[in-house]
Amino acid sequence: MNIPTDGILRNTKKIYYNDQYLMSAHTKVARVHSEAIELTSTVAYPEGGGQEADRGTIELPTGVVRFIWVKKLYGTPIRLDGFKGGTLGGVILHVIHPDDLHRLDQIMEGMNAQVTIDIVRRERLTLSHTASHFLYAAAISLREELKQWTLGCHIKEASSRFDFFVEDSIRSDEVIEIERRANTLIDCNDVIRHCAVEGVEDARMWTYQGINIPCGGTHLESPLLIGHLNVRRKRLGKGKERLICEFPNAEIDVSRYHKRELP
Ligand SMILES: [Zn+2]
Incomplete structure (x- = not known):
């Protein structure tokens, strides 16, 4: 997958820290990548610390796309004892289901989006x-x-x-x-x-x-x-x-x- 190389200074707001049980949230598209959507904020928990990522859907004015994985990139290392491997900030990418990739062409930055996770998973x-x-x-x-x-x-x-x-x-x-x-x-x-x-x-x-x-x-x-x-x-x-x-x-x-x- 191609990943963003545009001098990232953005941070995705991690709504799950404030409310672990929020299953859905209104947000906006921050970037559209070749196989993933980056949102300005998300309830979806990215792969990290050994825990597998959430799955779910992103509802957009152009239709619904499914995401099958969530990745956090570009965080900076946490410089505290015991937090080896942990990072601060970073952007969160929602990796889109292969069958929904064709929809990415219609999605624009700034579009309204609703991100929802599979709560049983x-x-x-x-x-x-x-x-x-x-x-x-x-x-x-x-x-x-x-x-x-x-x-x-x-x-x-x-x-x-x-x-x-x-x-x-x-x-x-x-x-x-x-x-x-x-x-x-x-x-x-x-x-x-x-x-x-x-x-x-x-x-x-x-x-x-x-x-x-x-x-x-x-x-x-x-x-x-x-x-x-x-x-x-x-x-x-x-x-x-x-x-x-x-x-x-x-x-x-x-x-x-x-x-x-x-x-
Ligand atoms: Zn734990």
């Missing part, structure tokens, strides 16, 4: 992302060194996973203990907090029972809907392992999503 990703923090917190509490040897994570709708470098393999009994600790945290059913750090909008912290994890993703407000977490391990190669969690009893509740912006 968003809520599944939100639940999966929240579950991943319990997996991570439990793994780190058992093996502190994993924190510095985390290679990355992938938050999908039905599961989430972390990859680590390990000197000693994660044993089966350790996997069972990680699962036990993660479920103990979930069963506490405490309040999950998620807010910006030091007034920096893009530097956000997930907090639960004294555990603080820098993270800009979307999260549940309590762990109750996750249900029981199943944890398993996969060997990826010498010294490289994956911890995967699934949540077969999870309940997806989209009742908090709404169409109008909060006053």
Whole structure:
């Protein structure tokens, strides 16, 4: 995909930070790219921190186009401890479904647009992302060194996973203990907090029972809907392992999503 090279100074307004449950918003077209639309503001959460992107639609005077991915580009690095890889500002591109690309020729900058997300997918990703923090917190509490040897994570709708470098393999009994600790945290059913750090909008912290994890993703407000977490391990190669969690009893509740912006 061609990406903008026009000396970007623009920032897309990230409405999802103010209201995670806003599913639709009026906005305007900022740029039309070869395979994507950039809006002046959006409710669509871009791929980031391992969390997969939202999908949805953009309604324009010329018709409706579907977007299948959302990307954030041109942010500047967050210079705070623990926020490696995070960025401030940037533009957000809505990558258009291949079957709708022919419609891009009719779309002009400044056009009114209504962007709407697939809330079932968003809520599944939100639940999966929240579950991943319990997996991570439990793994780190058992093996502190994993924190510095985390290679990355992938938050999908039905599961989430972390990859680590390990000197000693994660044993089966350790996997069972990680699962036990993660479920103990979930069963506490405490309040999950998620807010910006030091007034920096893009530097956000997930907090639960004294555990603080820098993270800009979307999260549940309590762990109750996750249900029981199943944890398993996969060997990826010498010294490289994956911890995967699934949540077969999870309940997806989209009742908090709404169409109008909060006053
Ligand atoms: Zn998170």
